[in-house]
Amino acid sequence: MSRLCNNDQIMTQLDLHRLDDSLIALRRILRATELYSRDLAQSAGLTPAQLRVLQIAKTKDGSVTPKELATQMGVSQATVTALVDKIVSRGLAVRVRSETDRRQTNVTLTQTGTDAVAQAPDALQQRYVKAFMKLQDWEQAQLLASLERVAAMLNADDIDAAPVLTTGELKGTPESAAE
């Protein structure tokens, strides 16, 4: 509390160390999720990108447009087309022309696809959920506040984060809604 830096801030060694540690922690979080996403997809017989398509579709009640997918995944529509092609060819989803706007196509999960995404065991998330639940009430609140602060610091506010990471099952009621 010795220094409230705002503009011309004097960075002490302690400051740098703490900043550094926080970045390393962030890096670990990123790395853990990255590595797990591969195992996760692989154990489901899918690639990470393909699994993500299914996960996003699931959060949209099992039906999305390629446009939405492209936006949420941060890739081009051309890429989405390729991904959907493979998913469709494996019988995990079907393309259905929209009635209201015939330019649009709905990518709709089949029963097989729904099962596939439902059975993907997300060890990472399960571990997180378990650990989160063990925390004291005030600890949970603080953790949430910190995470949201970091998200804000990274300018991630405007990102339309689909609760893709929130693979139901572990929570009972459909709440969230996000935004």
Next chain:
Amino acid sequence: MSRLCNNDQIMTQLDLHRLDDSLIALRRILRATELYSRDLAQSAGLTPAQLRVLQIAKTKDGSVTPKELATQMGVSQATVTALVDKIVSRGLAVRVRSETDRRQTNVTLTQTGTDAVAQAPDALQQRYVKAFMKLQDWEQAQLLASLERVAAMLNADDIDAAPVLTTGELKGTPESAAE
């Protein structure tokens, strides 16, 4: 299965909501870094994977073995070979046979490569560093504690997290790194 829990802790609706929010915040953080890493690499005229090689090499004093790279990046050695091939062909690094163990090869950054990674403008990290520095002392401490807790919750402790994101010689302006 909505109420699975370790102890006899009863999960209220509030608990679930908070868990969900924390997951969404996490997802946003991941997504922000993912999106920015592409811009970052592209602005440096590199692919994300190639930039990562350079970044890791930098943290190792400009010289790493393919083995180390494979471990740190979580990919196979075959992949590393392909990446290093491209980096070498662009003059960003050179392969140097190790003297002590002639099986090993050191991937050593050239001046060009060192410059390239140094000049990679990391908008994301810069923003984070800036925001972090504006926080009060206790806020920084709390944020760090929370991040490290999350990393631990994801069991990311055992991961040899390369301080790629580190700010080591950072004195006034943040530079490099991120993914």
Next chain:
DNA sequence: GTAGTTGCTTCGATGGTCAAACTAATCAAA
């Protein structure tokens, strides 16, 4: 030395990704 191990590369195959060009449907304005 011989056998096993380790570090690295090569090869072949699969996937993800994009920009640009293209089709089809909708919308807006004259």
Next chain:
DNA sequence: TTTGATTAGTTTGACCATCGAAGCAACTAC
């Protein structure tokens, strides 16, 4: 209504990343 602009989606062609398996070279142990 016709025309022009916009939007959704696909196709094409070209890279890049990634892996497993096979192969090679060097080290290690006995």
